[in-house]
Amino acid sequence: MPSSPSPSSSVQAARQALADRLREIRQDAGLSGRALSEAAQWHPAKTSRIERGGQPATAADIQKWCEVCGVIDLAPDLVASLRAVEGAYVEWRRLERTGLSRLQQTYVPLYERTTHFRVYQSHVVPGLLQTVEYASALLSAITMFRRIPNDAEAAASGRVERQRVLYSERRFAFLVEEAVLMYGVGDSDVMAAQLRHLLTMMRLPSVSFGVIPMNARPRRIWTLEGFTIFDDVEVQIELLTAKVTVSAPGELSVYARAFGELATLAVTGDQARALIEQALDALS
Incomplete structure (x- = not known):
C-alpha cells in the first residue's frame, strides 16, 4: 500500500x-x-x-x-x-513554549467562523468529541514527551470549551479508524467514559460519525495522518513535530477527495455504535 x-x-x-x-x-x-x-x-x-x-x-x-x-x-x-x-509549517516547539493552554485559545476564531468541519483521525478521538478526562490524559502525555510546562488540565478545559460549536447550525463530519476506539489514552475508566461519550455525541443532529473498520475491504486509500478540513478554506494536519496548514485550492481538493474516499470505507449509525460497544465490552 x-x-x-x-x-x-x-x-x-x-x-x-x-x-x-x-x-x-x-x-x-x-x-x-x-x-x-x-x-x-x-x-x-x-x-x-x-x-x-x-x-x-x-x-x-x-x-x-x-x-x-x-x-x-x-x-x-x-x-x-x-x-x-x-x-x-510551524513547529510545535514555537507554539508550545509556555504550555498548551494558550495554544488552545488560538483556535477559537477559526472554529467560530467555520460552518462545515470534516475531521479524520487515525490515532486519537477528535478533539471536538473528547471528554475532559480523555483530553487531559492525552495532553499530559504530549507535555511529557515534548518536555514543556504541564498545564494539561487547563488546556483540556479550553479544548472542551470549544465544543460549544457542536450545538449550533454548523455541520460536522467525523471519521475515525476503528483502532482509535481501542488505543489506551488514560486508564480503562477514562476510555470507557470516552466511548460512552461518543455514543451520546453521535446522536447530535449536527454530527455525522463514521468508523472505518479494521477489516474494511477493499481499501482503496491507506491510513493517513489526522487532518481537519475547515469549510473549503484550509486544512490543518498535525505532525509529530509541527502543525501544517494547507490553503492552496489544488491541495484542498486532494484532502477533500481523500476524506470522501475514507468515508466510503466507514460504517455509521447502528454499525458504528456496535463497534463502539464492542470496544467498551473489551474494557470490562
Whole structure:
C-alpha cells in the first residue's frame, strides 16, 4: 500500500516557488546574481543561496530585491506570500513554549467562523468529541514527551470549551479508524467514559460519525495522518513535530477527495455504535 507523502513537502514547494519568482524578477531586470548582491550590499553568494532555496528570504530581503530590480510595487504581494509560507509549517516547539493552554485559545476564531468541519483521525478521538478526562490524559502525555510546562488540565478545559460549536447550525463530519476506539489514552475508566461519550455525541443532529473498520475491504486509500478540513478554506494536519496548514485550492481538493474516499470505507449509525460497544465490552 502506498505511503502518504509528507504534508511538509507542499510547504517546501511553496518556498521554492517564491524563490523562483524572485529569480525571474532578477532576470527580467537584466541583473546577474552577483550584481544584485552587490547593489543590495549583501554577501556575493546570498542571491544564489536564496534562489536555490538554501537560505530563506526575509521580508526585508524581498523589499530590497524588488527595490534593486525596479519593481518595488511587487514587494507587498511577495511579502504576503512569504507570510503565508511561514505560517504553513510551524513547529510545535514555537507554539508550545509556555504550555498548551494558550495554544488552545488560538483556535477559537477559526472554529467560530467555520460552518462545515470534516475531521479524520487515525490515532486519537477528535478533539471536538473528547471528554475532559480523555483530553487531559492525552495532553499530559504530549507535555511529557515534548518536555514543556504541564498545564494539561487547563488546556483540556479550553479544548472542551470549544465544543460549544457542536450545538449550533454548523455541520460536522467525523471519521475515525476503528483502532482509535481501542488505543489506551488514560486508564480503562477514562476510555470507557470516552466511548460512552461518543455514543451520546453521535446522536447530535449536527454530527455525522463514521468508523472505518479494521477489516474494511477493499481499501482503496491507506491510513493517513489526522487532518481537519475547515469549510473549503484550509486544512490543518498535525505532525509529530509541527502543525501544517494547507490553503492552496489544488491541495484542498486532494484532502477533500481523500476524506470522501475514507468515508466510503466507514460504517455509521447502528454499525458504528456496535463497534463502539464492542470496544467498551473489551474494557470490562
